[in-house]
Amino acid sequence: MQFICLIYSAPNSEPQPGTHEFGAYMQSYGAFTEKVRADGKFVSGDALQGTETATTVSVRGGKTETMDGPFAETKEQLGGYYLLDCKDIDEALEYAAMIPTAAHGRIEVRPVVVWDN
């Protein structure tokens, strides 16, 4: 079954581009992606651009409204995701804990709905 791992962190809490730590951080993401691929768990995964690039859309009374900014202003922001194919929650949690951001941010793990028909 598929689990999505939503990667949340405060923007300033992670290594910044240009620092020595950033290189190592990116490498650890590379290593994680390689591992989930090799283990046959990887379905998809992406990093997202910052919430300053977000636009929120809603339709009310047939009228489309757009808002500059994310849906919710929170300290910790959604920065990316992995969609993994795991046998149960234990396995999914085990992989989620290996995502490099888990060390300073949080990973929300949720199963994907399987429609019956």
Add this chain to the structure above:
Amino acid sequence: MLPPLTLERTIDKTVREEWGRILASLVKSLGDLQLAEDCLQDAIVSAMSHWRKNGLPNSPAAWLITVARRKAIDRLRKGQSFAAKQNEISYLFDLENETNDEMDIGDIPDKRLELIFTCCHPALEEKTQVALTLRTLGGLSTEDIARAYLDSADTMQRRLSRAKKKIAAVKIPYRVPDQEDLPERLSTVLRVLYLIFNEGYSASSGECLTRSDLSEEAIRLTRIVSRLLPNETEVAGLLALMLLHDARRTARTNPDGSMIALEHQNRARWNNAKITEGVSILTDTLPKRRIGPYQLQAAISAVHDQSPSWDDTDWQEILALYDLLYEIQPSPVVLINRAMAVSYARSIDDALTLLDQANGDGELDTYQHYFAARADLFSRIEKFEQAASDLKTSIGLSKNDQERAFLHAKLEQCQKNTS
């Protein structure tokens, strides 16, 4: 034909004693907690009429399992996704050929350990772990659990059904964790059992019966886990700890429900059978040399329980045990209890110095037990004004009515001494 009263009692007794075992077996074969619970309820209803007509079966528990499985087949057939469930149904038919209502419960593999690890899975909130353990392993009704935790039955019902949905949705497995994960997962199970015990222990047994039942239930469940994991010394340690604490139950409250400190308890009212059992479990467990916090706390309790009077207490032994405990569990509560042991084993001044040092950066300033302990030390060296001031702070920080009443009584005593 059985008289209805006997019948109902037998059903109650079977359900009460075997609920967890029956349910665990059903969950294992059905793979779904809610379905298993619903089918077991169906089977209990059907037992009422069948047993009245045909008399009691050889093994009521095995009968309930067999009938609950048939109910499951019915439910799955009636369900929307009949085609998708073909595999489950034929699996259940196979099972049915292997078991029958003439079997004994002992013939059915005990799956309660698997189930308790599911109920205490870290993906569930602590309060949910507690409620789910009481419901599925203990067989307590949702209403009873709600009453014990001062929730409405509706709220508790929602909490339990949310949890069961989550277990199914994220596939929380029914299995005993691998050796590698076992210590951490087991410590969650033990914490849940201890929380249940304490919930029953810290409440007044007089005014609210369901609460002391919680302690009994915690002991019963810990006994089961201890039987299923005989090599885990901390499970035995927790069981011993519960028994050694529970032995003092009736001696620790006045008839009006107010608390009596260990020092003033009537030791003749302590339960000898429980003390003997607790001590004998410890005697078997400690030599295995895999010491943990529950075993040490049990050992401390055992020293108290075996001491003929407060004055005869072996404080050197207790302090040595607290030293070990503080090494592996340096928490504020252990620190304060250790300081109290120091006050008896060495001197009150030493204990006060220790507490002062511990609160060097004011991190215990919101900790009720810190002030209660200091007040006790101050009043023992007749510094009643300081004691009274600490008691007032302590009362302000306390969240429990009984505890507040206990501290108020001490405060009055102090104020009498100063005037």
